[in-house]
Amino acid sequence: MTTTDTLDPLVWDPYVRDCPTRALLDRIGDRWTVLVIGALADGPQRFSQIARRVDGVSQKMLTQTLRALEADGLVTRTQYPEIPPRVEYELTAVGHTLRDPLRALEEWAVTHMPAVLAARAARG
Amino acid sequence: MTTTDTLDPLVWDPYVRDCPTRALLDRIGDRWTVLVIGALADGPQRFSQIARRVDGVSQKMLTQTLRALEADGLVTRTQYPEIPPRVEYELTAVGHTLRDPLRALEEWAVTHMPAVLAARAARG
């Protein structure tokens, strides 16, 4: 037997109240995950590199986001025993499968920002 | 001149701290927007229909989500002066452009839920 048969995968449906996919969507839709995954899409990155790329993220939130991604198997963390310490984060195979959907979202936001601003202004 | 040249569209970039695209991503990534847009993908829906489809959403959050989508020009609200009142929500043209990216996200969540659960279980 397996350890993944908590529920029947065939019935997983985020439209259903307690389906775990809903919590998963919550997580990948949070304020920083989209950007952190995007930053890591370019290849392995150090903590400070990601922090610079994701402008404005606090140390706390970056750590927290990376830990969550690690726990979900989307990112690996590799620490090199050097001084000063060096730590690299990298997308896993599963993490890579998120790149395209998230990039599509980013592109949507950039493409349609003018239309959204216009709609907001129209009811100013 | 136009009213949409708040910033140069060519430099819109969610990786930059105060870029409005980042707030837009926040919004469409919130707990309910993905599901509400998905519900409306089937065509115009009444408030109560959406509420049933998006299992567990509170009246308050559904109203709030729909108002935000309306303000951003992604959804239209049509009230029919009947008794009892009937209100229909429908995706705008721009709203429709969100369907595919969001559906891709949903599908990612459903597809990779087992892998994520396995990763979580693997670290007890």
Place this chain on the structure above:
DNA sequence: CCGTATCCCATATGATACTG
């Protein structure tokens, strides 16, 4: 039926200071 108003709590996030 379709909301609005209010209260309340949990959590997400930020700022700051400290450590191996």
Place this chain on the structure above:
DNA sequence: CAGTATCATATGGGATACGG
């Protein structure tokens, strides 16, 4: 460099009651 710990705050979100 790469965190951890702590405090403070803003926001998200639910429950409930009421209104057109």
